[in-house]
Amino acid sequence: METRRLRIVDAAMTLFSERGFDNVSTAEVAAAAGVTEKTVFNHFGRKEDIVFYRSDSMIQVMEQTIRDRHQHPGVPIIELLRELTHRQIDLRDNISDELRKFTAITAASPTLERRRLLALNSDAELVRDALLEEKPELGAGGLATALGYILASIHWATLTELGNAVTRGVSIDAACATAHAAVDRGYEILRSGFGSSTIEDL
Structure with missing residues (x-):
């Protein structure tokens, strides 16, 4: 579970760094991490929680x-x-x-x-x-x-x-x-x- 969480964080931080936090959706984060959007929210209550993990x-x-x-x-x-x-x-x-x-x-x-x-x-x-x-x-x-x-x-x-x-x-x-x-x-x-x-x- 921790490996999946870190994969989400790494994918999200790369996207946020390239395009800005407000310009990236959780669906895009999920796709980049190879998981469903539901999985993202299972690990993180809000999008900003990913940044501060x-x-x-x-x-x-x-x-x-x-x-x-x-x-x-x-x-x-x-x-x-x-x-x-x-x-x-x-x-x-x-x-x-x-x-x-x-x-x-x-x-x-x-x-x-x-x-x-x-x-x-x-x-x-x-x-x-x-x-x-x-x-x-x-x-x-x-x-x-x-x-x-x-x-x-x-x-x-x-x-x-x-x-x-x-x-x-x-x-x-x-x-x-x-x-x-x-x-x-x-x-x-x-x-x-x-x-x-x-x-x-x-």
Whole structure:
């Protein structure tokens, strides 16, 4: 079943890359994958689910990191998220073609961009709740909400720019090196932005 699902994804991503997400029907995806349209919908509830099939693992791993944070006593959630982003960059080191296609397809479709923003909002809320559990005083004035969006945005923006760089023709090695540096720079700015506070203090 997984082999068939991946065949649908590969066929769809090729078509979407060539013609645009909004210009390809599920019937065309089915034909390209050698399955019926009913089979496509047996595996994917909506057409956009096909595009996000592989990237959904990125969303799930952030959720898992936040849920499992208590397995790392003494390590602030903010540091766990920094490490997570570095790991996600390394995972993308081996999927440059997939990353290029995903970035180009989602950037060209308002429907897919809305889906991506919903995922960002969901992650930001999870980070906010984790921050509030660690530091209830961050709830004053909505600071935890703001920090949640900042931290989730660093994660998403870094991986999005990685995809954009590959799409522009930057080598995957160079793009990943730049992404790693951007993550560290982002957290360095967070540290200095909070004056005498450090990431470990939050």
